[in-house]
Amino acid sequence: MKLLIILFIQTAVAQSRWYQDQTCDRALLQEATSRYIAAQSTGQPQWLSTLLSDNTTVIENNAESSIPASLVLNQSLAIAHVRHIYDTVACASFSELVSLAPGPGYQIGTQLRLDAATRKITKIDSIVTTTGDLYFNTTHALHYLLREDWGLIAPENRDSRATIQAAADAYYAYFSNGSTVVPWGAPCDRLEGGAYMGQGLANDTCDAGLPPFSVEMRDRRYVIDESVGSVNVLSEFGILGPDSHEFRVEKGEIRWIHAMTFCRGTPNCNAPDFPGLSEEVGW
Numbered sequence: 001m002k003l004l005i006i007l008f009i010q011t012a013v014a015q016s017r018w019y020q021d022q023t024c025d026r027a028l029l030q031e032a033t034s035r036y037i038a039a040q041s042t043g044q045p046q047w048l049s050t051l052l053s054d055n056t057t058v059i060e061n062n063a064e065s066s067i068p069a070s071l072v073l074n075q076s077l078a079i080a081h082v083r084h085i086y087d088t089v090a091c092a093s094f095s096e097l098v099s100l101a102p103g104p105g106y107q108i109g110t111q112l113r114l115d116a117a118t119r120k121i122t123k124i125d126s127i128v129t130t131t132g133d134l135y136f137n138t139t140h141a142l143h144y145l146l147r148e149d150w151g152l153i154a155p156e157n158r159d160s161r162a163t164i165q166a167a168a169d170a171y172y173a174y175f176s177n178g179s180t181v182v183p184w185g186a187p188c189d190r191l192e193g194g195a196y197m198g199q200g201l202a203n204d205t206c207d208a209g210l211p212p213f214s215v216e217m218r219d220r221r222y223v224i225d226e227s228v229g230s231v232n233v234l235s236e237f238g239i240l241g242p243d244s245h246e247f248r249v250e251k252g253e254i255r256w257i258h259a260m261t262f263c264r265g266t267p268n269c270n271a272p273d274f275p276g277l278s279e280e281v282g283w
């Protein structure tokens, strides 16, 4: 009997420690992303209302906005692709969206942040890209996004949050310091808007064509999901503008990178043309 009580207490303590680490549950985050997609696909923000508080802030392209003033939340977007990740420690989600219609479409990256105590969304933080933004082409984006497997990683092969975040931070540090040791995967492929920087070959690398030049990614907001080895970082990307980068990390190494960058009206952020962006791609 004594043993049972001790076991019971030990289990309760272990569980409460688990709850302390897991500041909010996956089910709540999943409800938030389901409602977000319901709202965004119908253009009826009221589908989010049960999860909103008086304090919910809306950030679009690193500027304060609101639901009525949103670039997209009051429009019904036909969503062709969506993939979510869930951060149960930070109580946040990230969703990658591609919409081809109404034309010219959008590529959107959205972080939702929730308060674990009130179970309400405190912040909707999006990068919203369309024509004129960095290498925008939703057909190309969809083609490449759908070829990749960002699925669950077997528990014994998962990296820690620290390892996953460090891979992203090393990549960012590399831009201004070419001596930075980045855990490049082999192969490693990067998609910027609709521009696929690799050849789809086993020897593709993600360092090709990167500066070094002095560029700082400021005001970084992270969402990390160890179950899929992924970290999303929203930031102000130095010379370019408001930006979303998501990294898929496998066994400590960067395998894929997805970027979307809002150009604040400067066509293609003054970046060099990307040959092939207007060519046909397969289904």
Ligand SMILES: *[C@@H]1O[C@H](CO)[C@@H](O)[C@H](O)[C@H]1NC(C)=O
Pocket (backbone or CB within 6 Å): 053, 054, 055, 118, 120
């Ligand atoms: C709004 O934010 C304030 C300060 O962060 C907090 O005290 C209050 O509980 C929040 N209200 C709601 C409805 O979430």
Ligand SMILES: *[C@@H]1O[C@H](CO)[C@@H](O)[C@H](O)[C@H]1NC(C)=O
Pocket (backbone or CB within 6 Å): 068, 069, 070, 074, 075
């Ligand atoms: C959505 O909001 C924007 C900005 O306030 C406005 O220009 C647009 O007409 C609205 N769209 C719809 C479908 O209500």
Ligand SMILES: *[C@@H]1O[C@H](CO)[C@@H](O)[C@H](O)[C@H]1NC(C)=O
Pocket (backbone or CB within 6 Å): 177, 178, 179, 180, 181
């Ligand atoms: C660049 O990175 C290398 C390797 O991490 C480090 O030793 C060096 O101090 C860095 N240089 C600067 C200027 O930060």
Ligand SMILES: *[C@@H]1O[C@H](CO)[C@@H](O)[C@H](O)[C@H]1NC(C)=O
Pocket (backbone or CB within 6 Å): 201, 203
């Ligand atoms: C990558 O592999 C392809 C095909 O095997 C080869 O033609 C190409 O030269 C290789 N590129 C580099 C940079 O090694």
Ligand SMILES: *[C@@H]1O[C@H](CO)[C@@H](O)[C@H](O)[C@H]1NC(C)=O
Pocket (backbone or CB within 6 Å): 136, 137, 138, 139, 140, 277, 278, 279, 280, 281
């Ligand atoms: C986007 O790619 C499609 C082919 O997949 C092409 O027809 C279209 O012209 C491209 N659009 C732009 C703006 O490059």
